[in-house]
Amino acid sequence: MQPPSRRTLLALGLLTTLTACTASVGDRHADPTPPRDPDTPVRLRAIAATDLLLGAYDNLLTVPGARTALLQPLRDDTVQHRAALVQGLPSASPSPTSTPYRSLPTLPELALMEHRTAEAHLHDLDEVGPPLARLLASVSASNALHAAALGDTTPVLTPDADTEGTPAGRAAAVPALQAALSAEHAAVYGYGVVGAHFPDDPQRADARTTHAAHQAQRDAWQRLLGTLTAAPTPAAAGYRLPFPVTSPTDAAKLAVHLETRLTTAYADLVTAVPAPYRLLAATALREAALRAHHWGAPATPFPGTPG
Template identity: 50%
Template sequence: MLVLTRRSLLALGALGGAQLVLCGCTDDGGSPDQERKKADADLPLRTRAVAATDQLLAGYDAVLAGPGAAQADRLRALRAEVTEHRAALATGLPAASATASASATAAGAPVTTAAQLAAAERTTAGARLADLSAASPELAKLLAVVSAAGALHAAALGDTAPVTAPAAAVPTPTASTPAASGSAASTPAASGSTASGSAPAKTPLPAAEATALQTALAAEHAAVYGYGVVGARQPVGPQRTDAQTSYLAHQAARDAWQRLLNSGGATPTAAAPGYQLPFPVADAAGAKQLAAHIEVQLTGVYAALVAATSGELRQRAAAALREAALAARHWGADQTALPGLPAAGGATPSPSASA
């Protein structure tokens, strides 16, 4: 197996490094006054998110207080994570704003069962996406991460319906951010020419977005390679089928980012001739651990992509983050309350070694 060359951006075992590169590209070196204005603009968004989180916490309390609450231990664990979400969302809020949202809990539909709670998690996860376009880069990243966590919670409680943002919250695609079609970006007009017969002009991507997309593309190149190893180590059966499905999904994501970079006048990052695996993969258990590792690391890549982009592209990055988080859960990864952000102490969540 060839080892990753120095010209390549990352290896499978170092996908976490891409998070640092990608986060760095969002630093605009703004003045203290600019930073204060950003924080002020985020205040109503944070207040709204905290109010929605309080509704969820009230729902957890109502279900846990019910007679013979099923899955009590799981519910308590999920509630603890929601409490972490609230603390993160309330950062920077005045004390009065951070506590006043409790009165909003009565406005939501009553939650008395685990099924209703799962639906509330899914709905709230979608609502988190409504403020992505208006949020500062760092708040947008947090909102996308919390939305992904809400999707994980809903799935853990049995609700696997798609998480979608309110229709009015999704920006209209522009020339620089083609609309998604399934898991791939749409391409320019099929004719490839204007009325005069010349090739249509490409709208250059902003430098920060192009850099962020190149990082995401490099990560998907590595993921495609990794899933080739995962599939080869799985016996014929459901897990091999899952590996093949994931392999195709990451190929589609890779192709979508390549098309978007091409349409923005950038030369897409090429795949490396080979990648260094983060650990030996000799059997199905190791393959499952590798798949979990790939997806956990991709949550960080896509969380940073949310912060580096805007508009419809930011929504797509948030969707990719959510899908990576759900895939990591499928492969048995142990995740933090905020998938895509560093765990306490800066450590990256480790995938489970269970078969």
């Protein structure tokens, strides 16, 4: 969702008059440099961090016996991250610069780099426009997936979210938060079906744990909506499944479907809500992406972005 266009603050007649009055001053005070896109510094920092990752991957891939099957797909994702970040740079912006990663990292060191990059992308989330906010949240989720694939499963630390906001911002957030709550209602229902089709083994335990996580996220959205003086949307009596579920294989497929749908819902939420609520949406996006991969979803460089 793009932000609403700004209304013209001056009527045409007033603008014409103002222009005429100031024309005699001449152009000597005019600044020929166009205003800088406020997203540009954030993009440049994100590109520099991505370049360091690419250098680390390249160094590791030159080592005889390198785990190419593991590393190359992660590097390919990182190339796509960089291309997406560069694409948004204004034509007049400086070229991205970064310091090459000169040492030879170990796999745990590379995992830590991915983990820290996932965290770094979130620090400027409230300072950029909605499209870049969505991209950073998605790339951060991908970095977290990379870290997990490389062996680092420690939680990604999300900066504290200030959800106070302005009265207008709080009101604007309600419809999107209600949509997120509805998505969690459906996930809670779906995981009831998932768990019922697993035998009493680790998969059922996983389903119970995930079911509880979605209940907790549902409750969190309900509490937040309550602070916004909005009545939370209630759960439906039932939800139509996307396909019949009659076996453990079907149950795992349903879990993938639920989590993948949630990544899209939460990427949309990052774009739709005012800045104070973006970190909450980005965190939910990352957790859904990690759970989707856990249940067997293929890796994607941009979780929450179909195609």
